[in-house]
Amino acid sequence: MNIKGHLSWIGLDWGTSNLRAWGLDKAGQPLVSASSGTGMGGLNLQEFEPALLDVIGEWLAPFQNTRQVPVICCGMVGARDGWAEASYEKVPFKPEDMGEATSVPTLDKRLDVRILSGLSQHNPPDVMRGEETQIAGWLSKNPHWSGIVCLPGTHSKWVEIRQGEILGFSTFVTGEMFGLLVKHSLLASLANRSVWSDGAFLHGLNKGFDEPQKLTNRLFSLRARSLLEERQTVHASSEMSGLLIGFELKAMEKTWVNKKTILIGAKNLVARYKTAIQHLGGNAQCEAGNEMALAGLIAAARQMGVIAP
């Protein structure tokens, strides 16, 4: 698509491991998108602007130095060790009230970078950066909605919403724990030669859900079984994933049982959570994380006056 003359602002979802950008017109219609694996996790302070220009530089060609293009960002780019530390809004919080953003100075005069606030909870202590924008996207499509949203990932979030207001949330380090076990633990070599198995996933899921208190025992048991049984095909990763997700679903059981959980995130991961929830007798609906982030950025742009009301 020829974006010249139409591109008005840029939306950015910049997490720890990835950067996704959309170029949009003044009505909030996306014209172009791009992404890179340059997450904020690997960047020094001086590297953010070049990393951003690597992805969106071409889109800026038509603009003169005197005209600034709003770049609205969400995600870990606003963490303490990100590009600039953005504040936290506090629960209870209505995403439709969003609008506080932290401006970041840039060398390139065409850019007007603003990082959206994260969301915090005092008791028990919890924080998010990026997920609040995906939730804002969901709520922009479903105003005054009430229910439970789960955003699986490195740090899985469970969010309680009433009439469009985020009441509270809980984070589980499910994805991070899986990564630590697969990369650095006694299960690493086993995980390394694992083949995915839906059956092993559901087996682990049942164990994690039925006996969550045995989690750190079951992980050893997986290793011991491989030593004692000498199977050719190994499904340790699937079973570990099931164990950890079952553990998480047990802890949150009261919030999702008898309700429909909205799952927002990466396609394969939300599908895995949906399978798990359905297997345990629940009900879930998958939404694409990218689409929700985009919708949330558009909602923020509207609130900030970047898009005409």
Add this chain to the structure above:
Amino acid sequence: MNIKGHLSWIGLDWGTSNLRAWGLDKAGQPLVSASSGTGMGGLNLQEFEPALLDVIGEWLAPFQNTRQVPVICCGMVGARDGWAEASYEKVPFKPEDMGEATSVPTLDKRLDVRILSGLSQHNPPDVMRGEETQIAGWLSKNPHWSGIVCLPGTHSKWVEIRQGEILGFSTFVTGEMFGLLVKHSLLASLANRSVWSDGAFLHGLNKGFDEPQKLTNRLFSLRARSLLEERQTVHASSEMSGLLIGFELKAMEKTWVNKKTILIGAKNLVARYKTAIQHLGGNAQCEAGNEMALAGLIAAARQMGVIAP
């Protein structure tokens, strides 16, 4: 002590990270001991014999090539990726029946290396290597004993014993999980600047014990609190240790409540577990892991005929 003329055999506790050796006389009296940080974890097959000679080489000086010195080993040195793979005995198992050992050929003709078997359990799958020798040591001092032995560590073992027979056991990856979190997780930098606090340990212990299903949520909460509260002094490591030990103690609650748990292991660690068990209303007694390993090796030597009956 002058060991010349008295040293008859050598006992070895060779784990993943450490090697401890004792030189003993023909009656089973220890004459000399030594240790090194050369655990089996870092060694290739050819490196075991030199690593052993580094520690016990001097003790062998009086012996001619024609005379072989029995070297009785327990621990991970008998794992698949150790010096030689030793077999597993199976539960139920009486350590007093021990005696199967795997011989390892050596270049140095003075050595007669034998690795004691580990212990396995089929359902649920579990294994140990080294702890069975410490238990044998405990039982050699307390024949026909019944009760619960806990051996805290990287892989914490809970062992049920009746009349000197090991009926079954459960392993928890408590220590390994703690290491992964401290070294590789989002909590690493926080753990890095942590100061130990008994209060924070007991606070974590209560949380881990009272709400084990929230373990992976509490771990994130620790991180979130540090972001929100900006404390000068951080006790994250103590609280993580408490959380993980509380989790383990909850899972094993039925086995230790209303009984006295025998804790065998490293001094600081068994003391921490004793504090935890007493805080939760239980009763525990600490025994030094080294002493129990030595006693177990002596018991094995006697069964193998290395020590005269």
